[in-house]
């Protein structure tokens with residue numbers, strides 16, 4: 001469906017995206033990376049808001065750099081800095097964007113308000129909305145044209161845990177029949193909904209795989225142990241400590257290491273977040 005072929009984006013001497021290639025099919029793709037990894041720049045190129053310095057982006061075989069309208073009419077985009085108009089109600093806001101986007105079907109606004117669970121607040125001004133409500137209004141706006149490609153940039157920033165959960169569920173549902181690309185630096189945001197994870201580091205794609213494959217690769221690299229404070233101090237400089245919790249005068253730790261880090265360490269089932277950290281640690285060891 002969407003092919004990204006050796007895409008590079010530079011700003012002066014800064015390379016924001018460095019030769020990324022990805023072949024994306026419908027479903028939810030999690031684009032994961034630290035701040036500055038190049039996520040927003042890549043998404044903006046997919047959304048035809050900026051052009052690659054090099055490389056090609058094809059949607060069903062059509063070059064969207066040469067023909068941005070091929071993407072634009074099939075795209076829904078929720079940018080990182082999405083803002084609502086505070087004086088408009090949720091309904092007015094969607095009606096306004098429906099008019100701008102040429103969406104004539106009057107029922108669409110009502111359907112979307114229901115889909116994102118804002119129908120009971122439809123006639124309230126957005127100024128009083130919580131962060132989660134604003135984001136759901138943003139998704140409704142992005143869905144007005146029933147897009148095949150939905151791009152959402154860091155959608156859960158600033159949301160409370162319950163709103164986060166609700167928002168994730170909504171995105172997961174939306175991925176059932178379209179390509180949804182969600183960028184985040186929080187792995188748990190996409191853990192249970194993404195069928196593929198694309199990991200960006202300093203503009204480069206370092207992995208593109210299923211969460212299961214990522215977990216399988218980390219098997220045997222995460223360990224747990226209960227250490228005395230002295231043993232903990234001695235060990236912490238030599239291994240990657242993922243978690244340390246004081247417990248009755250001792251330290252309960254989780255550690256990433258390619259082999260058993262100390263005599264009584266037990267292998268642990270890694271979380272996805274830990275799998276990523278273990279991988280980063282292993283890569284750094286190889287590079288050193």
Ligand SMILES: Nc1ncnc2c1ncn2[C@@H]1O[C@H](COP(=O)(O)OP(=O)(O)OP(=O)(O)O)[C@@H](O)[C@H]1O
Nearest residue numbers: 011014015016033034035036037038039040041042
């Ligand atoms: N318009 C620009 N001009 C110059 N440098 C830029 C521009 N846009 C992005 N960059 C740089 O490109 C790199 C990637 O930025 P980008 O915003 O794509 O990362 P990100 O992974 O989305 O991070 P964040 O989550 O903080 O937005 C950063 O070093 C950033 O400073």
